[in-house]
Amino acid sequence: MKRRLHIFIVLLFLGFQFSNAQDPNVVGGKSTVKIDFKKTNIKTKITFNEAKNLSNFSKKNKLNNRKVQPIDPDDPIGPDDPIDPNCLTDPKTGKCVDFDIPGDPITNTKEAGSTAGSLSVSLTGAASYSIPIMVPPGIKDVAPNIGISYTSQGANGLAGWGWNVSGLSTISRIPATKYYDNKHDGIDFKEDRFSLDGQRLIIKSGTYGASGSVYQTENYSNVKVVAYGASPYGSTYGPSYFIVYYPDGTRAWYGNSGNSRGRLEWAIFRWQDPQGNYVDYNYQSDNGLLSIKTIKYGGRIGGPSPMNQINFTYATRVRPENVYVGEYSFKRTNLLRSIQVTASGSQYRKYELTHNTTSLGYQRLASVKEYNAQNKALRxxxxxxxxxSSWIKKRVKSGDLYPGFNYKTSSLIAGDYDGDGRTDVIFYNKNTRDKIYLHINLYDKISLGYKINTEQFSDVFSSTILSWNNKILRQQAVTTVRETSTSSTSSTSAVRFRTFAQAAYGPVHQYDKVWNASKYRTDNYCSSSSYYAIPKKYISGDFNGDGLTDVIAIEKSYTSRNCIQGIGGGDLIEALPESANKINTEEKSISKIKPIDDCDCSSYTTNQYNAKVHFIDLKRTVTSNFAKVSGYLRKGIGSKDRILTADHNGDGKQDIYHFKEGKLYIYIKC
Incomplete structure (x- = not known):
């Protein structure tokens, strides 16, 4: 139906002002208010000639495909519409003529009615739009409540960017938290926690994840959730399935049949009321991720089989979505294309979804077209x-950085070093490494610069620390690393972490942490040996989840020499020191030195297969036992390798990414 009305609403605001002062309209203690009404002609109907002119203008300017707002579904035909809303009467011929008018919601369908939809705003401020899927009634009104829903805060969903199928229920894995579980632990298929449609499941009895364990929702309700069996994926994966018991006798099964169980979730398979009327949900697996395939209802236990069915059809995504959980890869390659509702084998409704594609390959829902039982399309x-915009707007402010920045010899580290919420910078000379220049207020016309005279350092990074009164500093600090090894006879060297932070009058030294690191031994000759510092790579980050900066020290490869007296050129492998025999090596080169006076020496250059990793807690209040061996890398660090950090599993602690040519190794804290 085409609306031919342009209605303008005139709002009349009447203001009343009360005063104790005398007013000419106040007589004898009574107030009178004089209101003047002005006659206004409100145009409610477009004329034939106006429609004709608008139509000609539209064709001339090619506006026939102009996007317009849909007709109000609550008032598709106004009281002043013509009898036939699809045409206007030609005053000369008396015939009905249909025009294409700009702003008129014209489609290529002649069917009356339109697809329902509702717009709302969520409590978090997201724009939400829902399109309910019309389904025939089931036995005793037992029917699924399915729809297509959009949220502006959503990501790439099953039906497009921000779009998903609503009305489905799942029990999903979630991380352990300090508040509920007294620890931070991401989803790793070991000690995961569960949620029912976003509600965390709190254990009431039994062991979390074990068969027979009973749960309640985080927001208290009378719903009881019981776990059954053991997962076929392994004993650490939790139960095989769940049953949810509702106070009215209704039950719901999750993950027990219908391909409704995956590594990440247990999807609802059956919903059944106390009388035995049920709804069954079946799924298809898309590279480890579940997608709804069919919904059947209208059946009863011990009675007729389901006579109503909802079928979901998918197309292939332009840009698949990959996610890695634990050590497994999950990939979403399908995109919802259509939904068909049938009753007793005949079509009841059908919904076709079309998408457009962004320059990055993301697909957005462009339209939803509904077909009725006769397969005729609605609007x-x-x-x-x-x-x-694909371009970045330039915002340039010039300033001076003393003593100047040379990209060849200088290195720069960004951070909020004064706590004002804006980015500041520090830079230093990579060759001298004996002072740091701190610059704040870079957005002002005059930036403030400070020089920090430090001892010579090997590395520097920004850090989050505690203040003298054990509160986290609002501003970031700067920490330098210096390793001193003055004696070749000592088996340890001192690694000092020195921290500075900005105060009201400039940067101030806060505190030091000294780690006594082990050195490696090499023989000068059979009668003497020396100790040298093991080269290391330092990585900063919050590795224990306390909100403060820690350090990971990863040992690099090194060359040592072993000399043995009086073996006359014996087996060199047997001559390796005991400590070297315990190290798996990826690459080893041996150079033999000519024996002198029965002293046989061999040099070993080792790229360690198990590179040792040390953890150093820089927390101000921890003064002892703050360094420990954290583990080993599977591969040694090569000259072209890159080490980065990120919270890979969502447990609030930084994890390590080791990039080698063609490979990526990820290490998470257990």
Whole structure:
């Protein structure tokens, strides 16, 4: 139906002002208010000639495909609409003529009605839009409540960017938290926690994840969730399935059949009321991720089989979505294309979804077209999206950085060093490494610069520390690393972590942490040996989840020499020191030195297969036992390798990414 009305609403605001002062309209203690009404002609109907002119203008300017707002579904035909809303009467011929008018919600369908949809705003401020899927009634009103829903805060969903199928229920894995579980632990299929449709499941009895354990939802309710069996994926994966018991006798099964169980979730398979009427859900697996395939209802236990069915059809995504959980890869390659509802084998409704594709390959829902039981299309709902400009707007402010920055010899580290919420910088000379220049207020016309005279350091990084009164500093600090090894006879060297932080009058030294690191031994000759510092790579980050900066020290490869007296050129492998025999090596080169006076020496250059990793807690209040061996890397660090950090498993602690050519190794804290 085409609306031919342009209605303007005139709002009349009447203001009343009360005063104790005398007013000419106040007579004898009574107030009178004089209101003047002005006659206004409100145009409620477009004329034939106006429609004709608008139509000609539209064709001339090619505006026939202009996007318009849909007709109000609550008032598709206004009281002043013509009898036939699809045409206007030609005053000369008396015949009905249909025009294409700009702003008129014209589609290529002649069917009356439109697809329902509702717009709302969530409590978090997200724009939400829902399209309910019309389904025939089931036995005693037992039927699924399915829809297509959008949220502006959503990511790439099953039906497009921000779009998903609503009305489905799942029990999913979630991380352990300090508040509920007294520890931070990401999803790793070991000691995961569970949630029912976003509600954390709190253990009431039994062992979390074990068969027979009973749970309640985080927001208290009378719903009881019971776990059964053991997962076929392994004993650490939790139960095989769940049953949810509702106070009215209704039950719901999750993960026990219908391909409703995956590594990440247990999807609802059956919902059943106390009388035995049920709804069954079946799924298909898309590279480890579940997608709804069919919904059957209208059946009863011991009675007729389901006579109503909802079928979901998918297309292949332009840009698949990959996610890694634990040591497994999950990939979403399908995109919802259509939904068909049937009753007793005949079509009841059908919904076709079309998408457009962004420059990055993301697909957005462009329209939803509904078909009735006769397969006749109703007016589609169309969606438009704003596109972000592909260019970055320049915002240039010039300033001076004393004593100047040379990209060849200088290195720069960004951070908020004065706590004002804006980025500041420190830079230093990579050759001298004996002082640091701190610059704040870079957005002001005059930036403030400070010089920090430090001892010579090997590394420097920004850090989050505690103040003298054990509160986290608002501003970031700067920590330098210096390793001193003055004696070749000592088996340890002192690694000093010195921290500075900005105060009201400039940077101030806060505290030091000294770690006595082990050195490696090499023989000068059979009668003498020396100790040297093991080369290391230092990585900063919050590795224990306390919100403060820690350090990981990874040992690099080194060359040592072993000399043995009086073996006359014996087996060199047997001549390795006991400590070297315990190290698996990836690459080893041996150079033999000519024996002198029966002293046989061999040099070994070792790229350690198990590179040792040390953890150093820089927390100000921890003054002893703050360094320990954290483990080993599977591969040694090569000259072209890169080490980065990120919270890979969402447990609030930094993990390590080791990039080698063609490979990526990820290490998480257990």
């Amino acid at each position: 589609p709902i169309t969606f438009g999206y704003e596109n972000t």
